[in-house]
Amino acid sequence: MPIDISKLITVIFTLFAVIDIVGSIPVLIGLKGKMGSIRTLQATVVSGVFMVGFLFVGEQFLAILSLDVHSFAVGGSIVIFLIGLEMVLGKEIFHSETNAKSGTVVPIAFPIIAGSGTLTTVMSLKANYEDWYILIGIIINLVIVYLVLRSLSYIERVLGEAGLAAIRKFFGVILLAIAVKIFGTNVSQFIK
Structure with missing residues (x-):
């Protein structure tokens, strides 16, 4: 099967924009300061497991928990909102994340890297692209x-x-805006 480079580039850049690792640098540096260090490989692998897992079994997993994508996105948006608030106000909210083991998974791997927006996007891309494009x-x-x-x-x-x-x-302000957008877009599904 020949590779359609334009499809691959679209998928890569869509995920890059949603993950927004460059925009997350200030958050990550702040968390690194609180935790002492970030387990780089562990954060990357755990994020990858979330993304690949949601690519193949995301909707089924949420269904088992009696959740839908919108509930998942609202929960993730609240965590993102709190992180943004912490950045803007300079007040510590995540007091318990003082060691690299727990902090690497939450909030770094999820929801900062593989957040609800990323996981929802991974599942949404399946509508237009083959799984292997998304995997690459x-x-x-x-x-x-x-x-x-x-x-x-x-x-x-x-x-x-x-x-x-x-x-x-x-x-921090951008993170707050993203959180509000994710929340607003998804909470409206509960009103219907």
Whole structure:
């Protein structure tokens, strides 16, 4: 089967935009500061397991829990909202995430990297693209995620404390807006 490069590029860039690892850098640096370190490989692998799992059994998994994609998205949006609020206000909300083991899975692998938006997008892409295009897109994005996570200390040194504070506030507002959009789009499904 020949590879349609335009389809592959569309899937890769759609996932890249939704994962938004570059926009998450200030959040990740803040969490790294609280936890001491981030287990880069573990965060990447766990995120990949979530994405690939949702590609193949996402809807069935949610159905077993008597949930739908919209409930899942609303829950994820609340966590994203709290992270954004923490960034903007400079107040610590996630007090329990002080060790790298638990913090690497929640909130880093989920919902920051493989959040409800990403997992919903993975399932939505199935309507237009073959599974293997999506799988390749996931793998390429995981490589990017891994490289960004590995470079956090370098990025932090380059930005400095003042630059990091400014970027953290800016992306905090963006994260709040994304959370509100995800919440608003999905909560309307409960009203119908």
